[in-house]
Amino acid sequence: xxxxxxxxxxxxxxxxxxxxxxxxxxxxxxxxxxxxxxxxxxxxxxxxxxxxxxxxxxxxxxxxxxxxxxxxxxxxxxxxxxxxxxxxxxxxxxxxxxxxxxxxxxxxxxxxxxxxxxxxxxxxxxxxxxxxxxxxxxxxxxxxxxxxxxxxxxxxxx
Numbered sequence: 001x002x003x004x005x006x007x008x009x010x011x012x013x014x015x016x017x018x019x020x021x022x023x024x025x026x027x028x029x030x031x032x033x034x035x036x037x038x039x040x041x042x043x044x045x046x047x048x049x050x051x052x053x054x055x056x057x058x059x060x061x062x063x064x065x066x067x068x069x070x071x072x073x074x075x076x077x078x079x080x081x082x083x084x085x086x087x088x089x090x091x092x093x094x095x096x097x098x099x100x101x102x103x104x105x106x107x108x109x110x111x112x113x114x115x116x117x118x119x120x121x122x123x124x125x126x127x128x129x130x131x132x133x134x135x136x137x138x139x140x141x142x143x144x145x146x147x148x149x150x151x152x153x154x155x156x157x158x
Contacts, residue, residue, distance in 0.1 A: 002017055005017055021049065022043075023051075023127070025053055028054070030056070032050065033056045036049035036067070036069045047069070050073075051072075051087070052112045056090045056093065070134040071094045073088075073090050074087075075102060076105070076108065079107055099142075099145075102153040103122070103123065104150065104153065119151055128141075142156070
């Protein structure tokens with residue numbers, strides 16, 4: 001994607017290469033976390049990371065949490081594929097700033113795909129606010145994030 005900023009096509013000149021976020025779901029979430037935090041396969045250009053229904057792990061040599069990259073973890077606490085404990089562990093082990101949005105009763109994929117369901121709307125709005133705060137220098141966006149009673153729990157360690 002970064003190369004597309006210099007090349008011909010729709011993305012030419014449209015990418016702010018000084019503000020890079022990495023996000024992923026499931027295996028993509030593990031990959032995003034490793035690119036943000038790993039000693040062996042990390043990328044220092046990453047300014048913020050969102051991991052959905054995932055945790056840390058995957059690169060040979062492991063990961064480190066000494067690098068401070070703003071982190072948002074979103075995870076359903078009833079995920080049958082990737083245990084919720086892995087998302088909680090990623091949040092617990094990361095350096096600040098870090099945030100965890102738990103979808104109460106949420107599964108593996110439904111809430112991260114968007115749509116009208118309350119959990120999906122919460123994941124979308126929280127992710128947008130997080131990225132606005134850390135990529136658009138709009139820290140007030142985080143103040144607008146609120147848990148949805150009976151739908152989400154919100155933990156913030158700025």
